[in-house]
Amino acid sequence: MTERIEADYLIETPIDPAQAAQAMAGEQSSGTFVKVPGETPELHERSAARVEALEVIETVATPSLPGGAIADSYTRAKVTLSWPLDNTGPDLTNLMSTVTGNLFELNQFSGLRILDLRLPKAFAYAYPGPKHGIAGTRALSGVSNGPLIGTIIKPSVGFNADQTADLVRTLAEAGIDFIKDDELQADGPACPFEDRARAVMRVINDHADRTGKKVMYAFNLTGEVDQMRHRHDFIRDLGGTCVMASLNSIGLAGFLALSRHSDLPIHAHRNGWGYLSRAPMLGWDYAAWSKFWRLAGADHMHVNGLRNKFSEPDDSVMESAISLLDPMFAEKPCVPMPVFSSGQSAVQPPETYRRLGSADCIYAAGGGIMAHPDGPAAGVESLRDAWDAAIAGIPADTYAKEHPALAKALGKYRT
Amino acid sequence: MTERIEADYLIETPIDPAQAAQAMAGEQSSGTFVKVPGETPELHERSAARVEALEVIETVATPSLPGGAIADSYTRAKVTLSWPLDNTGPDLTNLMSTVTGNLFELNQFSGLRILDLRLPKAFAYAYPGPKHGIAGTRALSGVSNGPLIGTIIKPSVGFNADQTADLVRTLAEAGIDFIKDDELQADGPACPFEDRARAVMRVINDHADRTGKKVMYAFNLTGEVDQMRHRHDFIRDLGGTCVMASLNSIGLAGFLALSRHSDLPIHAHRNGWGYLSRAPMLGWDYAAWSKFWRLAGADHMHVNGLRNKFSEPDDSVMESAISLLDPMFAEKPCVPMPVFSSGQSAVQPPETYRRLGSADCIYAAGGGIMAHPDGPAAGVESLRDAWDAAIAGIPADTYAKEHPALAKALGKYRT
Numbered sequence: 001m002t003e004r005i006e007a008d009y010l011i012e013t014p015i016d017p018a019q020a021a022q023a024m025a026g027e028q029s030s031g032t033f034v035k036v037p038g039e040t041p042e043l044h045e046r047s048a049a050r051v052e053a054l055e056v057i058e059t060v061a062t063p064s065l066p067g068g069a070i071a072d073s074y075t076r077a078k079v080t081l082s083w084p085l086d087n088t089g090p091d092l093t094n095l096m097s098t099v100t101g102n103l104f105e106l107n108q109f110s111g112l113r114i115l116d117l118r119l120p121k122a123f124a125y126a127y128p129g130p131k132h133g134i135a136g137t138r139a140l141s142g143v144s145n146g147p148l149i150g151t152i153i154k155p156s157v158g159f160n161a162d163q164t165a166d167l168v169r170t171l172a173e174a175g176i177d178f179i180k181d182d183e184l185q186a187d188g189p190a191c192p193f194e195d196r197a198r199a200v201m202r203v204i205n206d207h208a209d210r211t212g213k214k215v216m217y218a219f220n221l222t223g224e225v226d227q228m229r230h231r232h233d234f235i236r237d238l239g240g241t242c243v244m245a246s247l248n249s250i251g252l253a254g255f256l257a258l259s260r261h262s263d264l265p266i267h268a269h270r271n272g273w274g275y276l277s278r279a280p281m282l283g284w285d286y287a288a289w290s291k292f293w294r295l296a297g298a299d300h301m302h303v304n305g306l307r308n309k310f311s312e313p314d315d316s317v318m319e320s321a322i323s324l325l326d327p328m329f330a331e332k333p334c335v336p337m338p339v340f341s342s343g344q345s346a347v348q349p350p351e352t353y354r355r356l357g358s359a360d361c362i363y364a365a366g367g368g369i370m371a372h373p374d375g376p377a378a379g380v381e382s383l384r385d386a387w388d389a390a391i392a393g394i395p396a397d398t399y400a401k402e403h404p405a406l407a408k409a410l411g412k413y414r415t
Numbered sequence: 416m417t418e419r420i421e422a423d424y425l426i427e428t429p430i431d432p433a434q435a436a437q438a439m440a441g442e443q444s445s446g447t448f449v450k451v452p453g454e455t456p457e458l459h460e461r462s463a464a465r466v467e468a469l470e471v472i473e474t475v476a477t478p479s480l481p482g483g484a485i486a487d488s489y490t491r492a493k494v495t496l497s498w499p500l501d502n503t504g505p506d507l508t509n510l511m512s513t514v515t516g517n518l519f520e521l522n523q524f525s526g527l528r529i530l531d532l533r534l535p536k537a538f539a540y541a542y543p544g545p546k547h548g549i550a551g552t553r554a555l556s557g558v559s560n561g562p563l564i565g566t567i568i569k570p571s572v573g574f575n576a577d578q579t580a581d582l583v584r585t586l587a588e589a590g591i592d593f594i595k596d597d598e599l600q601a602d603g604p605a606c607p608f609e610d611r612a613r614a615v616m617r618v619i620n621d622h623a624d625r626t627g628k629k630v631m632y633a634f635n636l637t638g639e640v641d642q643m644r645h646r647h648d649f650i651r652d653l654g655g656t657c658v659m660a661s662l663n664s665i666g667l668a669g670f671l672a673l674s675r676h677s678d679l680p681i682h683a684h685r686n687g688w689g690y691l692s693r694a695p696m697l698g699w700d701y702a703a704w705s706k707f708w709r710l711a712g713a714d715h716m717h718v719n720g721l722r723n724k725f726s727e728p729d730d731s732v733m734e735s736a737i738s739l740l741d742p743m744f745a746e747k748p749c750v751p752m753p754v755f756s757s758g759q760s761a762v763q764p765p766e767t768y769r770r771l772g773s774a775d776c777i778y779a780a781g782g783g784i785m786a787h788p789d790g791p792a793a794g795v796e797s798l799r800d801a802w803d804a805a806i807a808g809i810p811a812d813t814y815a816k817e818h819p820a821l822a823k824a825l826g827k828y829r830t
Binding site: 043096222269274 | 726
């Protein structure tokens with residue numbers, strides 16, 4: 001822990017990297033392009049950002065991004081900057097302007113990406129962090145061991161409230177632990193939020209009355225602040241146990257207005273993450289980005305999945321997931337439950353478990369459940385089997401001999 | 416105007432671009448990676464996104480972004496998709512998940528960028544748009560013609576409240592129209608918001624009492640929703656005429672909670688814009704991005720400046736500025752005042768005016784005012800001279816013969 005804010009960056013620069021790092025530090029604190037009269041040595045000492053570390057990695061012949069200064073070669077380096085806490089105080093929104101504001105377009109860089117972030121303890125006192133996290137999610141879903149087996153309502157959008165509830169009934173009867181709205185389904189006239197919530201919660205409550213198992217459903221309440229708070233209360237009053245919000249669509253101040261108000265776990269959806277991260281020398285690494293939302297109160301955070309249907313490599317998926325388990329503060333770890341999804345089936349659990357080192361996650365599959373040869377119940381069972389085997393250290397094929405749902409899933413989904 | 420939502424994209428794809436466009440449309444509406452049982456022809460007709468236009472531009476040999484499918488060549492094309500309004504209703508936050516959610520990482524693309532957006536009229540009724548815009552800003556600042564000549568407090572951070580107010584006095588006496596906090600200056604313990612506001616407004620109100628001219632000061636109230644509303648009221652009650660918020664730091668739901676509450680013009684700061692835009696084949700064009708904030712109520716929007724100190728080319732700056740003047744709806748144009756800044760001096764006004772076709776802007780300079788050989792008052796005068804000449808169609812050098820402040824500025828800043 002430190003009394004200064006620290007951020008790590010990957011930079012690529014046509015100039016001396018030490019000079020480039022000083023330019024970043026200046027631009028994001030008391031300096032500017034030119035020396036200004038008010039920047040006295042005392043002010044500089046009090047307010048300036050500092051370059052704490054600089055490690056050159058390699059040089060490349062062509063710039064990753066256009067528009068910067070031109071040179072014969074471009075140096076890539078890892079840089080750590082620090083800021084005095086007194087510049088902004090423990091304030092997440094202004095922290096964002098400080099560590100990721102007007103610097104990606106600086107002409108001294110042909111690449112700039114934030115990698116990670118370390119915050120003074122004052123931030124831990126100022127923000128809620130996840131109110132439920134892993135333990136609370138387990139308590140509310142009644143899943144005490146292994147992952148929550150989850151799925152997403154598909155088609156993403158187009159079902160009305162009753163059609164959604166019908167699918168929820170099928171999934172509940174199949175033994176699912178967790179269901180979420182697709183992020184495209186919110187409060188459109190074709191499927192109003194409150195209608196959907198009533199119809200779905202009727203099914204979930206009935207199922208809980210009969211079986212003792214209450215399926216956790218993440219209702220997408222993304223909207224304006226008052227709408228989100230109202231929808232949260234509506235879900236809570238119906239006996240619901242989870243709400244979902246699209247982080248990039250509402251932003252940090254809106255999310256905080258929800259999270260400070262919320263009694264329920266917040267399922268934090270990262271849609272839009274691609275534009276923040278897919279250019280390797282620009283934007284955000286997940287470890288840095290997720291810390292804003294973890295501290296702000298995200299209980300579940302999406303990390304994609306192994307062999308997913310998107311462009312993200314497996315190593316990146318696992319780095320993201322593992323970063324979530326790293327405590328932000330000793331007194332307040334702010335550890336949310338990682339959510340794996342996209343192209344998942346009974347095939348990936350052994351590797352996911354081995355690389356994560358934990359079964360504290362939501363493991364969501366669509367086709368991996370609905371398209372199982374013996375139907376959705378066998379699909380859910382095959383995922384549980386796969387995780388049970390992984391946790392017990394038994395090879396999937398060995399376990400599959402006594403577990404037919406797993407055997408059929410491996411036959412179908414292994415390609 | 417249309418009853419469907421339309422968005423234009425630039426794509427780069429290793430597959431047939433028509434197929435790639437269909438994949439985008441499917442993923443962002445009722446489709447998914449595989450055919451799902453619930454996606455009936457009726458549901459598809461009701462809810463699916465459509466490819467409205469596709470125009471192939473060129474093919475390239477190497478992919479702009481990593482992680483997608485591999486091919487011998489990659490086709491770039493412009494694509495227009497449309498969605499039924501009923502999927503989300505007129506809802507800006509969920510619109511963002513729809514048009515810029517989980518699609519930038521689709522494996523069928525080695526590049527994907529949103530270019531522009533057209534919305535059904537229902538959005539115009541659902542959102543406030545700028546409450547003050549150009550006319551309101553002119554009324555409150557008393558500048559009825561030409562740009563508001565503005566500047567930014569520098570050093571960006573490090574001054575206490577009294578030091579800030581001292582600089583404001585110098586600038587007010589120099590004849591400035593508009594001053595803004597730097598986006599790094601918010602409510603840190605070294606310069607608390609309310610102390611700064613009181614000290615600055617004392618100077619501004621005194622100056623107004625003496626001269627009749629009230630300088631517009633954009634106080635950076637970036638923070639949580641309740642804080643922003645409180646700070647807004649505090650500024651209004653002190654007689655202030657503008658507040659500023661960092662859009663990417665607070666997000667859309669937080670901004671709407673402010674704008675629906677606000678009585679004052681909102682100066683919308685785009686810091687962080689670099690990570691959204693600097694990779695040419697990823698992220699956002701300004702025209703698309705700014706429409707969210709225009710409709711949500713931004714009164715002033717930053718567009719950088721000609722020959723700026725960042726990596727953005729002049730054409731991009733002018734395209735951004737011009738896009739802001741394009742009405743979003745006939746009944747509700749949502750036109751904010753463009754804000755030019757970064758490396759500006761008396762040199763750039765003729766070209767800025769010629770290319771914008773208007774003097775409805777805030778024209779902010781730092782060194783271009785403070786470093787004028789005859790001091791800040793001559794700096795402000797030189798900027799006004801430059802704009803007066805441009806508007807009158809008189810070459811700057813001709814005008815400079817009778818206007819010594821302009822003459823000295825051209826001597827110093829023309830390089």
